[in-house]
Amino acid sequence: MIWRYILKRILWMVPFLFAVSVVAFLLIQAPPGDYLTTYIAKLGESNEVLDQASVDNLRQRFGLDRPLYVQYFKWVSRLLVGDFGMSFEWRQPVSDLVWERMGLTLCLSLATLLFTWAISFPIGIYSAVHKYSIGDYVATTIGFIGLATPNFLLALILMYIGVVHFGADVGGLFSPAYKNAPWSWDKIVDLSKHLWLPVVVLGTGSTASLIRVMRANLLDELNKPYVDTARAKGLSEFWLIMKYPVRVALNPFISTIGWVLPNLVSGAVVTAIVLGLPTAGPLMLQALLSQDMYLAGAFVLLLSSLTVVGMLISDILLVFLDPRVTYE
Secondary structure: OHHHHHHHHHHHHHHHHHHHHHHHHHHHHOOOOOHHHHHHHHHHHOOOOOOHHHHHHHHHHHOOOOOHHHHHHHHHHHHOOOOOOEOOOOOOEHHHHHHHHHHHHHHHHHHHHHHHHHHHHHHHHHHHHOOOOHHHHHHHHHHHHHHHOOHHHHHHHHHHHHHHHHOOOOOOOOOOOOOOOOOOHHHHHHHHHHHHHHHHHHHHHHHHHHHHHHHHHHHHHHOOHHHHHHHHOOOOHHHHHHHOHHHHHOHHHHHOHHHHHHHHHHOOHHHHHHHOOOOHHHHHHHHHHOOOHHHHHHHHHHHHHHHHHHHHHHHHHHHHHOOOOOOO
């Protein structure tokens, strides 16, 4: 039954991703003009003017003179063979630009996700079990501060403290010596030394939110009859809490996998710019502003794919975690 359910969910991903690709392409084309319009405007700012023949030649070379549906099917047909097209602005294959940024972005996102869970999980349990204690009030206060503080402001504060008081190398994910160096063990170590700052900055808001969610869900479960029954059977308090109510209260952690990863990728644009991170967010923003449709479309499609795959993982894990969830 479980394999049939998984196969069914995977098959549903195919038409959904097709629909997402259509919507992504239309959204990118929605603003007035196109990349060539933006390019001509930039030339005008530097007092350079293109004649109409040059404009028509560029429009034909970029394929912007064709109808939208022709441009879409050309883009999709290339995607099926792993070709994301050429970036208008960077004059490079989109796949090279995307994978260069997405690798570091996924590394940062996964590290942030693990940090978020590692902090919010035990603090949420402690706050629920020790309701209205001093520790609960402290966790609640810190959580509200974390929710209220913008990520970019926290980044600026931590960068100032790191530089002024500790002389740390902040900003970016690598030291200058390793920025363009090939991958090696020393480069991985250097990455880990720089990873803590963006992880803390990006994970603060999600951690504070999940602490509140975990506390609220666990408080609901602790007062239910099955907990009293398990306690009456002589289970120790620690194993009782971990085996039954915590297992049910974990649902929000599992169900948020579908949107946490793409949110970390796309929702950290300002923070990535402040910290100088070579991640997908700033490049995607630049592609959208310049209407570089193949580059922007690749990022939007990849983020949508992350959401779909994340929801698939969430649904499968929830079936194993919570027996109340049915295959239907």
